[in-house]
Amino acid sequence: MKNTTPPAGRRSSALTHERVVGAAIDLLDAEGEGGLTFRALAAALETGHGAIQWHVANKTELLRAATSATVSRAVGTRDSNAAPNEAIRALALNVFDVMDAHPWLGRQLTGSPWQPSMLFLFELIGREIQQICPRRETQFTAASAVLTYIIGAGGRETANAQAPEATGDRLDLLDTMASFWENLNDEDYRFTRTMGEPLRTHDDRDVFLAGVDLIVAGTMHDRAPAAV
Amino acid sequence: MKNTTPPAGRRSSALTHERVVGAAIDLLDAEGEGGLTFRALAAALETGHGAIQWHVANKTELLRAATSATVSRAVGTRDSNAAPNEAIRALALNVFDVMDAHPWLGRQLTGSPWQPSMLFLFELIGREIQQICPRRETQFTAASAVLTYIIGAGGRETANAQAPEATGDRLDLLDTMASFWENLNDEDYRFTRTMGEPLRTHDDRDVFLAGVDLIVAGTMHDRAPAAV
DNA sequence: ACCTGAACACCGTTCAAGT
DNA sequence: ACCTGAACACCGTTCAAGT
Numbered sequence: 001m002k003n004t005t006p007p008a009g010r011r012s013s014a015l016t017h018e019r020v021v022g023a024a025i026d027l028l029d030a031e032g033e034g035g036l037t038f039r040a041l042a043a044a045l046e047t048g049h050g051a052i053q054w055h056v057a058n059k060t061e062l063l064r065a066a067t068s069a070t071v072s073r074a075v076g077t078r079d080s081n082a083a084p085n086e087a088i089r090a091l092a093l094n095v096f097d098v099m100d101a102h103p104w105l106g107r108q109l110t111g112s113p114w115q116p117s118m119l120f121l122f123e124l125i126g127r128e129i130q131q132i133c134p135r136r137e138t139q140f141t142a143a144s145a146v147l148t149y150i151i152g153a154g155g156r157e158t159a160n161a162q163a164p165e166a167t168g169d170r171l172d173l174l175d176t177m178a179s180f181w182e183n184l185n186d187e188d189y190r191f192t193r194t195m196g197e198p199l200r201t202h203d204d205r206d207v208f209l210a211g212v213d214l215i216v217a218g219t220m221h222d223r224a225p226a227a228v
Numbered sequence: 229m230k231n232t233t234p235p236a237g238r239r240s241s242a243l244t245h246e247r248v249v250g251a252a253i254d255l256l257d258a259e260g261e262g263g264l265t266f267r268a269l270a271a272a273l274e275t276g277h278g279a280i281q282w283h284v285a286n287k288t289e290l291l292r293a294a295t296s297a298t299v300s301r302a303v304g305t306r307d308s309n310a311a312p313n314e315a316i317r318a319l320a321l322n323v324f325d326v327m328d329a330h331p332w333l334g335r336q337l338t339g340s341p342w343q344p345s346m347l348f349l350f351e352l353i354g355r356e357i358q359q360i361c362p363r364r365e366t367q368f369t370a371a372s373a374v375l376t377y378i379i380g381a382g383g384r385e386t387a388n389a390q391a392p393e394a395t396g397d398r399l400d401l402l403d404t405m406a407s408f409w410e411n412l413n414d415e416d417y418r419f420t421r422t423m424g425e426p427l428r429t430h431d432d433r434d435v436f437l438a439g440v441d442l443i444v445a446g447t448m449h450d451r452a453p454a455a456v
Numbered sequence: 457a458c459c460t461g462a463a464c465a466c467c468g469t470t471c472a473a474g475t
Numbered sequence: 476a477c478c479t480g481a482a483c484a485c486c487g488t489t490c491a492a493g494t
Contacts, residue, residue, distance in 0.1 A: 013459080038487070048460045050490085055458090058236070097492065110338050110380065113388045119420065126419035138438075140426035143419075145439035146375065152338065152380020155374075160341045177342070191354035191371075192347065200367035210366075211373035217449055218442030278471090279478045287468065339483085379465070 015047060017055045021065045025102075028066060032162070033104045036062075064115060067108045071117035074098040075124070084128040085216050092126055092212045099154035103162050106155030122147050133219055142219040146209050149215060150221065153208050174200055237381060243275060245283045249293045253330075256294060258388070259330045264290075264437035295336045299345035302326040303352070312356040313444050319352055320378050322432065331390050334383030339367050350375050361447055370447040377443060402428055437450045 023044050027036050038059070042049035056062045075094055099105045119121065126143040133139060160166065166173055181189075182196035184199060255264050266287070270277035284290045310318060316447050327333045337346065354371040355432055361367060388394065394401055410415075410424035 001335045003380070019316065026325055035410070037485085050461065050485095053488075057488095060277065060359070069468045071421045094229065107339065110383050111335065111387055112391065113384045114391075119417075123417050123420045126423065130419055136422065137426050137430075137480090139419075140423050140430065140443060141435050141438040143423075144435060145381075148381045148384055148439065149373065149377050152383070155338050155380070156376055159339055163342075189347075189351050191358055191367075191385035192351045195354065195368050195371075198365055202365075207369050207372055210369040211376065214370060214373055214446030215442050216446070217442070221449055222443055265466085269468090276479045277468095278480065281469075282477065316468095 001165065008015055014091075015045065015051060015055060017065075019045070021050055021062070021069055022053050024066045025070060028104045036104075045155075062113070064110055067105060068113065068117050070102055070105060071098065072120065074147060075121065076126065084131040085213070087128045088125060088146065088208055088216060089212060091128075092123075092207065093205065094148075095121065095150050095224050096157070096208055099158055100161075104157040105216065106158045107150075110155045111150050118151075123149075126191070132216065138219065142215065145215050147214065153211060157204060157208070179182060243279060243283060247273070247282050248280055249290070249297055252290055252294045253298060256332045257330055261335065264332075273435075291336055291339070295333060295343065296345050298330055298333060299326065300348065301322075303349065303374075304402075306352065312359040312440070315356045316353060316374065316444060317368065317437055317440060319356075320374070320437065321433065323349065323378050323387070324382050326437055327386055328389075331386040334379075334386045337379050337382045346375070347377075349378075357447065360444065367448065370443065374440065374445050378438060381439060385432060385436070 020041070023041055024036055024173070027040060027044060031040075036059075038049040038052055041052055045052070055063065075091070075098070079090065081228050093210060099109075109115070122143055126139060129139050129142045129146070133142065178196040178200040181192050184193050186193060233298070248269070251269055252264055255268060255272060259268075264287075266277040267282055268282055273280070283408040284293065303319070303326070305313070307318065314396060327337075337343070351372055353374050354367060357367050357370045361370065406424040409420050412421050414421060
């Protein structure tokens with residue numbers, strides 16, 4: 001039911017590294033991180049679970065491969081004619097959407113930092129930052145900050161969506177949460193109490209993009225490093 | 229060896245929620261996330277593992293309690309006389325250091341987003357943001373962005389430190405990595421290739437703080453939301 | 457070279473039974 | 476109310492054995 005891409009020429013017994021990773025992604029999407037098991041994978045691929053471990057040694061290696069494939073598949077094509085800040089926005093949104101579509105990506109990307117996928121994103125971000133500010137140290141800082149923010153925000157978003165409370169309607173949940181905020185005690189939460197309405201009416205992608213804009217804007221106004 | 233805080237008055241058999249959480253933190257610090265087991269906890273507390281589950285039902289609940297205790301213990305006292313941007317810097321550094329001292333915190337904080345610990349941090353950040361910009365929507369955006377960035381960066385940092393490659397000297401590792409960057413192929417990585425030197429010479433905390441400054445700076449220059 | 461499946465050590469959770 | 480420990484279902488990993 002799940003092997004959407006049989007090699008079509010070969011018998012289905014041709015178990016390749018690629019097919020294993022593909023099936024792993026399908027399983028992760030359908031059942032979440034806890035659903036990816038060597039035994040479940042074996043069942044989906046109609047083979048023994050030892051067979052799989054001949055192609056993929058570890059579960060770590062399997063998760064890494066699934067992550068790499070998913071990210072590079074989604075961020076492959078880019079528009080090089082856009083203005084730097086627009087290009088960064090588009091890339092950020094791209095990553096945000098991939099993480100939204102594959103909720104298991106968050107823990108994976110935040111978990112092991114300098115995977116090939118991350119280096120690739122760092123490069124794409126950096127090329128745009130390069131056109132915004134001239135100093136190399138600031139470029140390094142800004143590209144790191146944008147990457148950190150994008151991955152962190154995406155992970156937070158999907159963790160939010162996966163939370164057990166998030167089963168019902170999104171608007172209901174936000175409304176409940178906003179009311180909770182507004183009724184916090186004034187002494188300890190005098191700021192959060194005023195954030196009920198923004199929380200209720202905000203759009204996830206807008207807030208996410210606004211955060212990206214803040215970093216980019218800060219980068220454009222950057223001066224000497226010591227003079228804050 | 230690990231029960232550093234015996235209640236001193238009571239017999240050691242007084243197993244409280246607090247003692248369980250304390251022992252869990254000790255274990256997490258010493259052995260990492262994988263080292264926290266109900267069986268290991270039972271051994272450390274000299275009891276059966278069923279006894280523990282009477283005080284703490286789930287492993288999820290246990291991790292949540294450990295997180296909450298660690299964060300609030302570390303961010304408790306704040307200096308209210310500092311300028312907003314300085315206060316945010318100090319708070320950010322505080323969080324960064326806690327996450328550095330307890331490397332298991334990263335996955336925990338990024339994993340489940342609106343824990344009490346996170347709400348508390350959101351509040352502290354928001355109080356300062358409030359003094360920087362007047363618009364409520366921007367306050368919400370900026371506070372969210374700073375929180376996301378701080379947690380994300382801390383998690384990335386400690387994931388970095390925990391990586392299997394990071395066993396040797398930090399400078400050696402950075403040097404190896406910088407050389408690797410400089411030798412990437414020019415077609416795909418023309419930006420990253422130029423980042424070898426910044427990577428080699430950067431200070432983790434400085435880069436982290438610089439990222440915080442970028443967001444704060446962007447917030448101060450914020451204008452109408454549509455006019456980017 | 458590729459695949460099989462039994463075996464091992466370990467885990468979180470449950471639960472009848474004690475005090 | 477608090478604690479015990481056996482039992483259950485499940486996991487990743489290993490490995491001798493087949494083709």
